[in-house]
Amino acid sequence: MLQNGRKLSARGPFWRFPIVWMLVGAIGIVLIDTLFRQLTERVDGLISLALTLVMGLLAIMVYKFTLTYLARRSTPEIARQRAGIEAVLGMLTGTIFIAGSVLIIMALGGYSFQWASSANAGSVLILSIEAALGAAIVEELIFRGLMFQAIDRLGGKPLALAVTSLFFGVAHLGNTGATLWSAFAIALEAGVLLGAAFLWRRNLWFAMGLHFAWNAIEGLLGFPVSGHSAAGLFTVELNGAALLTGGDFGLEGSIVPVVASLLISIPMLIGAARYRRVEARNLPVSK
Numbered sequence: 450m451l452q453n454g455r456k457l458s459a460r461g462p463f464w465r466f467p468i469v470w471m472l473v474g475a476i477g478i479v480l481i482d483t484l485f486r487q488l489t490e491r492v493d494g495l496i497s498l499a500l501t502l503v504m505g506l507l508a509i510m511v512y513k514f515t516l517t518y519l520a521r522r523s524t525p526e527i528a529r530q531r532a533g534i535e536a537v538l539g540m541l542t543g544t545i546f547i548a549g550s551v552l553i554i555m556a557l558g559g560y561s562f563q564w565a566s567s568a569n570a571g572s573v574l575i576l577s578i579e580a581a582l583g584a585a586i587v588e589e590l591i592f593r594g595l596m597f598q599a600i601d602r603l604g605g606k607p608l609a610l611a612v613t614s615l616f617f618g619v620a621h622l623g624n625t626g627a628t629l630w631s632a633f634a635i636a637l638e639a640g641v642l643l644g645a646a647f648l649w650r651r652n653l654w655f656a657m658g659l660h661f662a663w664n665a666i667e668g669l670l671g672f673p674v675s676g677h678s679a680a681g682l683f684t685v686e687l688n689g690a691a692l693l694t695g696g697d698f699g700l701e702g703s704i705v706p707v708v709a710s711l712l713i714s715i716p717m718l719i720g721a722a723r724y725r726r727v728e729a730r731n732l733p734v735s736k
Contacts, residue, residue: 467599474515539658581664614640624676626697638710648721673699
């Protein structure tokens with residue numbers, strides 16, 4: 450009994466090592482996402498959306514289990530308190546960001562829209578919400594939840610922001626129409642912005658809401674979402690250079706949202722740094 454107890458005790462530090470629990474949690478979330486993707490492909494409409502919601506709940510449970518029992522730490526970033534308002538604030542931020550970027554490109558002559566008369570508005574709405582919701586939950590749990598916090602433990606927040614942003618861009622290199630530029634753009638406009646949002650609000654709900662609104666609005670407008678084609682409510686005509694319009698990759702390949710995201714990210718990062726300084730000053734001094 451004593452020998453077995455020592456073996457179990459020796460395994461503790463292994464599971465608590467940041468890269469270990471990051472990988473275990475990410476694999477668990479990816480497996481759940483993969484399983485439910487296969488299920489949702491066999492149904493449609495509200496049933497498919499309901500399955501996506503179940504997938505999201507299970508992914509959050511895997512995340513909490515991983516951090517609680519392997520990393521041995523609390524999970525205030527997914528606390529239910531203020532979850533709703535933080536998600537809504539994130540969705541509002543994402544809506545302003547995407548709508549503002551589209552309007553700027555339209556004013557520069559890059560986009561023109563026509564109503565897609567053949568589109569079923571109800572189906573398009575459900576599909577856009579379903580795809581955006583699944584991506585927002587899974588990607589934020591893995592990148593801002595697991596990876597960011599694991600690297601933060603090893604090298605601090607600046608390194609965590611840089612590494613997660615880089616990996617987020619690289620993860621989109623295999624998408625349709627992707628180029629080195631589009632990967633770099635994703636790293637800046639999505640990786641940095643979502644990382645800054647997480648640091649600023651200190652929870653995942655805000656980042657998930659921002660990510661959800663971003664993808665959902667792109668899909669509804671008829672843009673490819675990170676290169677993935679979307680049956681939107683409109684057909685989009687591109688006019689001008691791909692650097693302005695994003696080309697085949699979609700809005701995210703445009704220079705406009707890259708600049709806009711940095712203008713939003715910088716105040717968020719400044720706010721997060723100020724909060725950390727105040728928090729550090731208020732820490733009790735050990736004697």
